Amino acid sequence: MPEREILDLDVLFVGAGPASLAGAIHLKRLFNESGCEASVAVLEKASEVGAHSLSGAIFDPRSLIELFPDYKDRNIPFEAEVKEEHMYYLMKGKKLPFPYVPPSMRHHGCYVTSIGKFTRWLGDRAEEEGVDIFCGFSGTDFVYDGDEVIGVKTGDRGIDKDGERKPHFEPGADIHAKVVVLGEGTRGSLTKKLIQKFNLMENCNPQVWAIGVKELWQMPSGTVTPGYVAHTMGFPLGHDIFGGAFIYGMQNDILDLGLVVGLDYQNPGVDAQHELQRLKTHPWIRSLLADGEIIAYGAKSLPEGGWYSLPKLTVGGAMLIGDSAGFLNGQRLKGIHLAMKSGMLAAETISEAFAADDFSAASLASFTDKVNSSWLKNELWKVRNFHQGFDRGLLGGLINSGLGLFTGGRGWGIKDRLPSHHGHELMQKGTAEDRYADLEFDGKYLFDKVTDVYYSATAHEEDQIPHLHVHDMDICITKCTEEYGNPCEKFCPADVYEMVQDSDGKRLQINFSNCVHCKTCDIMDPYQIIDWVPPEGGDGPGWVNL
Amino acid sequence: MKLCVLVKQVPGSESALRIASGNTWVEDAAALFEMNESDNYALEEALQIKESLGNDSEVVVVSMGPERVQKVIREALSKGADRGIHINEIPEIKSDPFATAQVFANVIKVENFDLIFSGLQSDDVGSGQTGVILGEMLGMATATLVMATEVQEGSIKVKRELESGWFQWVSMSTPASITIQSGINQPRYPSLKGIMGAKKKEMKVVDLSTAVTIEKQQSFANIYLPIADKKTEMIEGNVDQMVSRLVDVLKTEIKVL
Numbered sequence: 001m002p003e004r005e006i007l008d009l010d011v012l013f014v015g016a017g018p019a020s021l022a023g024a025i026h027l028k029r030l031f032n033e034s035g036c037e038a039s040v041a042v043l044e045k046a047s048e049v050g051a052h053s054l055s056g057a058i059f060d061p062r063s064l065i066e067l068f069p070d071y072k073d074r075n076i077p078f079e080a081e082v083k084e085e086h087m088y089y090l091m092k093g094k095k096l097p098f099p100y101v102p103p104s105m106r107h108h109g110c111y112v113t114s115i116g117k118f119t120r121w122l123g124d125r126a127e128e129e130g131v132d133i134f135c136g137f138s139g140t141d142f143v144y145d146g147d148e149v150i151g152v153k154t155g156d157r158g159i160d161k162d163g164e165r166k167p168h169f170e171p172g173a174d175i176h177a178k179v180v181v182l183g184e185g186t187r188g189s190l191t192k193k194l195i196q197k198f199n200l201m202e203n204c205n206p207q208v209w210a211i212g213v214k215e216l217w218q219m220p221s222g223t224v225t226p227g228y229v230a231h232t233m234g235f236p237l238g239h240d241i242f243g244g245a246f247i248y249g250m251q252n253d254i255l256d257l258g259l260v261v262g263l264d265y266q267n268p269g270v271d272a273q274h275e276l277q278r279l280k281t282h283p284w285i286r287s288l289l290a291d292g293e294i295i296a297y298g299a300k301s302l303p304e305g306g307w308y309s310l311p312k313l314t315v316g317g318a319m320l321i322g323d324s325a326g327f328l329n330g331q332r333l334k335g336i337h338l339a340m341k342s343g344m345l346a347a348e349t350i351s352e353a354f355a356a357d358d359f360s361a362a363s364l365a366s367f368t369d370k371v372n373s374s375w376l377k378n379e380l381w382k383v384r385n386f387h388q389g390f391d392r393g394l395l396g397g398l399i400n401s402g403l404g405l406f407t408g409g410r411g412w413g414i415k416d417r418l419p420s421h422h423g424h425e426l427m428q429k430g431t432a433e434d435r436y437a438d439l440e441f442d443g444k445y446l447f448d449k450v451t452d453v454y455y456s457a458t459a460h461e462e463d464q465i466p467h468l469h470v471h472d473m474d475i476c477i478t479k480c481t482e483e484y485g486n487p488c489e490k491f492c493p494a495d496v497y498e499m500v501q502d503s504d505g506k507r508l509q510i511n512f513s514n515c516v517h518c519k520t521c522d523i524m525d526p527y528q529i530i531d532w533v534p535p536e537g538g539d540g541p542g543w544v545n546l
Numbered sequence: 547m548k549l550c551v552l553v554k555q556v557p558g559s560e561s562a563l564r565i566a567s568g569n570t571w572v573e574d575a576a577a578l579f580e581m582n583e584s585d586n587y588a589l590e591e592a593l594q595i596k597e598s599l600g601n602d603s604e605v606v607v608v609s610m611g612p613e614r615v616q617k618v619i620r621e622a623l624s625k626g627a628d629r630g631i632h633i634n635e636i637p638e639i640k641s642d643p644f645a646t647a648q649v650f651a652n653v654i655k656v657e658n659f660d661l662i663f664s665g666l667q668s669d670d671v672g673s674g675q676t677g678v679i680l681g682e683m684l685g686m687a688t689a690t691l692v693m694a695t696e697v698q699e700g701s702i703k704v705k706r707e708l709e710s711g712w713f714q715w716v717s718m719s720t721p722a723s724i725t726i727q728s729g730i731n732q733p734r735y736p737s738l739k740g741i742m743g744a745k746k747k748e749m750k751v752v753d754l755s756t757a758v759t760i761e762k763q764q765s766f767a768n769i770y771l772p773i774a775d776k777k778t779e780m781i782e783g784n785v786d787q788m789v790s791r792l793v794d795v796l797k798t799e800i801k802v803l
Contacts, residue, residue, distance in 0.1 A: 007738045048617070051578060132742050136735070157735055168732040175738065218564070252575070295564060295576055457578060459560040542560050542578040 005173035010038035012177035019322025020183035021122040023343025028129040030351040045138040047538040049123035054298045054546040055115035063340035078111040079250040080227030090235035114545040138534030149317035151176040180318045186301045187519035191324040200311035205420040208305040214258030216296040224253040236278035239394040264423035268487040269432040297455035298546045299493035299518040304330045307384035316361040331383040345370040385411035388418035432485035449495040457542035466512040467535035476508040547603040549592045552664040553585040555615040570766040581618040584665025588726040590733040623744035624736035630749040644763040647679035662723040681723025
């Protein structure tokens with residue numbers, strides 16, 4: 001029988017996104033300067049760097065400039081510098097420009113970017129610096145020594161759907177590291193375990209998430225201005241659901257159309273993928289997409305909670321960065337630069353820990369001090385009550401946000417800290433309302449979910465244990481059907497959850513091979529009985545330029 | 547023993563492929579690329595032979611294409627191949643197995659390989675000829691559709707897949723070029739240590755675009771998505787009429803009787 005491989009490394013980042021890669025590059029350079037020969041590696045569950053990366057994205061180069069002062073000469077695969085920007089309030093059939101766009105919402109000097117392309121670029125730079133990147137390996141658990149994290153276990157491969165070993169079974173590995181840095185993205189599965197075990201959200205506002213769904217459209221030659229940026233509010237979400245749409249012009253006549261939907265809505269019938277289709281019924285969007293063709297689809301969740309929803313960032317031997325911690329500026333719709341900066345500050349902390357040969361909780365805790373004294377805090381502090389204002393709807397959110405501009409971010413202009421609520425707790429029982437009765441999917445312009453999922457190039461080995469663990473399937477057919485009308489069928493943007501009727505009655509069918517790894521089910525399930533765990537390494541979406 | 551494995555990087559089957567303007571190939575920019583499936587089995591076969599011989603045998607992986615193909619070469623190195631050769635893309639021969647074999651022959655003839663392995667065909671073009679033509683150009687014995695191998699002193703015995711469930715065992719003297727059928731073995735996953743070790747292995751980049759005269763034999767005139775052309779005829783009448791119409795259709799329209 002094959003044995004578990006054991007690999008001894010010095011620093012392991014989990015998840016090859018901008019946070020980890022920027023952190024790994026910065027750390028490798030710091031080690032080089034101090035003559036420290038420690039190894040730095042990044043674990044990534046996708047088959048290649050970038051294949052699970054999705055964002056809007058408008059990219060603020062602030063951290064990149066710190067990491068690569070000569071970034072302008074480096075052929076970074078940006079789509080374009082932001083050229084023209086618009087903000088509209090949409091009503092069914094109409095669009096009104098916002099009379100005033102505050103400076104914080106302007107994107108001058110930023111770049112329309114495919115995070116997939118950018119992350120691949122950053123991955124290549126990391127390898128040049130001597131960082132090892134292990135693609136196709138999922139981190140499934142921690143290795144502990146007492147209460148200190150001393151490594152990560154990767155998942156076994158070749159286990160069939162009944163849990164039996166297949167002929168090519170290969171056990172996972174134990175990667176030992178002095179410091180494990182979790183840059184898994186939103187609602188990371190290891191991050192979730194760590195937060196629970198060490199109660200890292202104590203005294204914090206609950207994290208509030210949103211889901212972003214997007215489609216890329218290939219438009220006729222010469223019709224898309226790279227660097228075009230438009231954001232909207234209003235239709236199709238209305239005033240009671242947080243969120244809005246974005247439309248960005250990319251290279252080669254690709255139009256990027258997406259919608260962010262707050263995962264703190266009340267109507268259990270809300271379906272983000274369907275809202276995106278509703279958005280496309282707006283005559284303005286129809287005119288923008290005329291004669292185009294969909295080429296890609298994807299979804300991801302994003303942490304909207306802001307400063308007060310940041311967990312404690314360190315325990316002995318491990319730290320949280322990027323979306324795993326919640327470094328995202330909801331008002332500016334940006335997180336990549338904050339994610340990168342958090343990774344870089346983590347790197348500085350780790351470099352000092354190596355100098356002192358101390359990886360305890362007390363030693364790594366200086367990461368929090370570094371965050372507090374950096375521009376990272378300045379930026380997030382000013383918008384610390386941004387999302388909470390939307391508890392009072394769109395108008396409330398805008399007023400609160402506007403007042404915050406003059407008071408350095410105080411809630412309603414006076415309060416230092418507004419509370420937030422778990423999104424899944426806000427869902428109202430017995431109020432499921434169908435918002436999509438008049439949507440007609442034609443397979444060419446408006447898509448049902450399965451069609452959209454096809455464009456996400458998602459694949460999973462079918463003969464494995466489903467990676468979505470529902471702890472009590474009885475609740476699905478009893479309580480949940482009655483109370484919420486099975487919202488999993490709605491909130492999942494990839495048709496993973498399906499209530500089916502067969503000879504034994506009604507049951508939940510989990511089409512896990514559709515899963516685009518957005519984690520929305522783990523976040524939004526009203527009973528919190530869904531655990532998203534990583535499937536076999538290499539499985540999942542095959543995104544190229546989302 | 548010196549073993550060579552030809553690997554090709556092809557668009558992954560899950561990618562929603564689009565035909566590029568000009569209608570002679572798909573849009574590369576929209577695809578995720580991976581190792582051609584049967585090449586992965588060919589690689590595994592070569593690695594297993596190397597391991598079974600236990601002496602100083604060597605597995606060399608060769609791929610042609612743009613810079614991105616170094617990813618599949620590195621993948622092979624991380625699984626245990628010893629060194630890699632990346633032949634820079636020569637765009638005009640993308641779809642031509644004869645010209646492709648010519649380029650490969652030019653690069654690897656100096657290596658004097660005992661065995662050349664390749665997948666039986668590529669998942670994108672699927673002509674299934676490169677391995678055979680290459681063997682011929684290098685004066686080697688060739689065998690296709692190989693389901694099992696037994697390496698002996700100065701020769702190799704291979705089991706070939708024939709039609710209708712028939713197989714054929716053939717012994718050939720080395721050097722030989724054989725093309726491997728998918729499913730012959732159980733390809734391994736790269737290990738973490740393998741991935742780290744692969745970085746230190748040699749990857750030679752060869753540029754032949756000006757050094758060889760390409761004898762191009764074929765090119766794509768047009769590629770297009772299958773045209774869905776579904777015709778349904780409801781056959782009505784009594785049983786005799788229906789049978790007679792059905793036989794008529796099978797004979798004259800579908801021509802299977």
